[in-house]
Amino acid sequence: MAERPEDLNLPNAVITRIIKEALPDGVNVSKEARRAISQAASIFVLYATSCANNFAMKAKRKTLNAGDVMSAVEEMEFERFLQPLREALEAYKKGQKGKKEATEQKRKDKEKQNTDENDKSRDEEEDEQEGENEGEEEDVEN
Amino acid sequence: MSEKNMEEKVEQATNSKNVSLPMSRVRLIMKSSPDVSCINQDALFLTTKATELFVKHLALSSYKNGSGKETNTLSYSDLANAAEETETFQFLTDILPKKILARDYLKSLEEMKKDDDNL
Numbered sequence: 055m056a057e058r059p060e061d062l063n064l065p066n067a068v069i070t071r072i073i074k075e076a077l078p079d080g081v082n083v084s085k086e087a088r089r090a091i092s093q094a095a096s097i098f099v100l101y102a103t104s105c106a107n108n109f110a111m112k113a114k115r116k117t118l119n120a121g122d123v124m125s126a127v128e129e130m131e132f133e134r135f136l137q138p139l140r141e142a143l144e145a146y147k148k149g150q151k152g153k154k155e156a157t158e159q160k161r162k163d164k165e166k167q168n169t170d171e172n173d174k175s176r177d178e179e180e181d182e183q184e185g186e187n188e189g190e191e192e193d194v195e196n
Numbered sequence: 197m198s199e200k201n202m203e204e205k206v207e208q209a210t211n212s213k214n215v216s217l218p219m220s221r222v223r224l225i226m227k228s229s230p231d232v233s234c235i236n237q238d239a240l241f242l243t244t245k246a247t248e249l250f251v252k253h254l255a256l257s258s259y260k261n262g263s264g265k266e267t268n269t270l271s272y273s274d275l276a277n278a279a280e281e282t283e284t285f286q287f288l289t290d291i292l293p294k295k296i297l298a299r300d301y302l303k304s305l306e307e308m309k310k311d312d313d314n315l
Contacts, residue, residue: 062225068216069251076252077259077270086272087258091251094275094288096225098250101287102243103226111231118226120238127246131284135249142245143238146214150237 064095102126215244222247257282 069092073083103118105126110118120143127135222244226235255270261281262274272295279285279292 061221062228064217064221064247068218072216072248072251073255073270076255080268081259082269083255084269084271087270087275090272090275090292091254093291094254095247095251097288097291099222099225099243099247100229102246103229103232106239106243107229107232117234117236118232118239119236120242123239123242123246127242130287132246132250132253134253135246138249139242139245142214143242146241147238149214 062096064092066092069095102130105129215241215248217244217248219244254278254285257285 066088070083070088073088073091077083102123103126106118106122109122109125110116113122124136124139127133127139219240223235223240226232226240226243254275258274258278259270261278262271272292276292276294279288280294
């Protein structure tokens with residue numbers, strides 16, 4: 055799959071929304087400023103990734119984990135982000151756990167439903183066979 | 197912060213949507229970085245969230261610091277100034293260069309050429 059340059063940019067609509075949330079009501083943002091912030095955000099991701107990766111490599115790990123990202127954010131001197139990030143991560147993990155449990159529950163419910171249906175159809179087959187036997191006996195008597 | 201406060205904040209955050217930026221796109225950017233092989237899901241979430249916080253911080257700092265308060269607009273030059281003046285935004289100076297008038301640039305080119313000729 056070829057990597058187009060646009061793919062490394064973040065969606066404009068979302069970036070604009072985030073900017074508007076941060077600024078006081080009624081403040082305008084020039085188109086140029088919006089584009090520049092979007093590019094800055096992509097650079098931020100690259101910088102944070104590279105920094106986090108250094109921590110992972112130092113620990114001889116191939117997988118980037120949450121701790122590496124937190125260390126990177128601190129290294130980049132964005133300590134103000136650390137507490138909000140910790141809280142957001144808690145909420146995220148809780149949400150993920152809830153989703154996982156909901157999926158597990160759904161699966162269990164579906165299994166139970168399948169087992170019930172199998173029992174029902176077996177009972178119906180037995181009834182049909184009995185009916186046929188009775189018919190034959192009557193003929194023989196006559 | 198007390199345990200109870202933390203619990204409440206987590207409740208609030210869980211009820212509202214976690215992130216606005218698409219994590220799939222953020223992953224794409226992260227993977228383009230050399231030497232990165234695997235990214236844990238929590239790490240991806242944190243990076244996405246941190247980027248959102250960064251966007252807000254950059255926008256607000258640039259606005260507060262800039263001349264936009266009079267014109268009620270956040271302009272490119274506000275961002276470029278923030279990149280040069282704020283230490284934590286220094287890594288952005290390459291992509292947010294200050295703009296200069298073409299004639300000033302040509303003038304400085306001429307002066308550089310004159311220096312070379314004098315050598």
